[in-house]
Amino acid sequence: GERSDASVADVWFKSRIAKVIEDVTGHMDEYQFSLAAERAYDFLWHELADWYVEINKFQSNPALVRHGLETALKLLHPFVPFVTEAIWQELYPDQLLMMAEWPKAHGTDRDAAAEEQFSAVQDIVTQIRNIRAHYKIPYTKQFTVYATTDTSTEVTHIIEQLCKVKLAHHTAPSGHTTDIINPSYHFTVSLGDLIDVAAERKRLEKELAQLDKYIANQERKLGNKEFTDKAPVEIVEKEQANLGQKKAERTHLEEALEKLG
Incomplete structure (x- = not known):
């Protein structure tokens, strides 16, 4: 049964169920089976398991967890039939998943505002x-x-x-x-x-010095015409990308140091 006092997490999850059904069905209709499997897998792990199940440990709505799991099993059944059928039998010993109806998306369950709000919460939690x-x-x-x-x-x-x-x-x-x-x-x-600020500053300064040394060597290497002319293009591009990444890391380190004052 559905709860009448739907929480932010419940409204978000119902909206995501409707969305994954739309997405997987659309990919299947276009014969994009790889994309369909990826999307169903992503829903099972990164929306149901990582977020909604974790929230249900302190804010319980077992009916909606079950509905989410059933939907995931149905969407994944064309790709991993033996695994999904075995799990389905644990839920419904007298029913076959292969005989179940393909899930239908309820457009009324889509809630862009709830998705946006919950996405902001996910971002804060991750940070x-x-x-x-x-x-x-x-x-x-x-x-x-x-x-x-x-x-x-x-x-x-x-x-x-x-x-x-x-x-x-x-x-x-x-x-x-x-x-x-x-x-x-x-x-x-x-x-x-939370931390020993002086020790943390020392650690970051050491990392920064090592990074500066690496960047200087890399710039010298890429500034050497003999290397850039003779090395395969993909190697040069890889080295350039690596340098860009290290420079970005350097910026993050400087910002972290700045925050320590």
């Missing part, structure tokens, strides 16, 4: 997780994220649960901070509480 990974903050350590934009009770709850953080709706204390920003939200993390 907070990246900060945790970048500064090697243990997953068990809860820290405070300061919100300078309004967030609904539900969005606050999702961010707190998925990131193991506490949201505070006031300005961050002055000092070493890093910002988490997208068009919908603006949060700040106070780094002084």
Whole structure:
């Protein structure tokens, strides 16, 4: 049964179910089987498993989880029939998946505003997780994220649960901070509480020195006409791309250093 008090996550997920049915059906109609399989797989792993199942650990709607799983199994059945049939039998021992109807997309379930809102939340969650990974903050350590934009009770709850953080709706204390920003939200993390700023600065400066050395060598190599004339074009292009990537890394490092003050 459907819940009447549909949450932001529920509305987003129903919209994504309708979208994946549209996409996979469209690819199948155009005989684009590889694209159809990729899209169904992407839905199963990156929308159902990575996000909706994780949210259901603290905000439960088992009927919609089941509906999402059933849809994924039906869409994937043409590509991995034995696996999907075996899983279906666990759900419905007296029914065959191969006899089930192909899912139909309900256009009324599509909700662009909910998708946009949830996408902004996903981006914030990813950015907070990246900060945790970048500064090697243990997953068990809860820290405070300061919100300078309004967030609904539900969005606050999702961010707190998925990131193991506490949201505070006031300005961050002055000092070493890093910002988490997208068009919908603006949060700040106070780094002084979480890391040894001096040690982190030292680590970044060491990385920057190594990167500068590498970039200088690479520029010298690509500035050598003998190398660029004689080496195969794809090798030269690969080296140029590599240099571009290292320069981008250098910019990120400089920004990280700047944030440390």
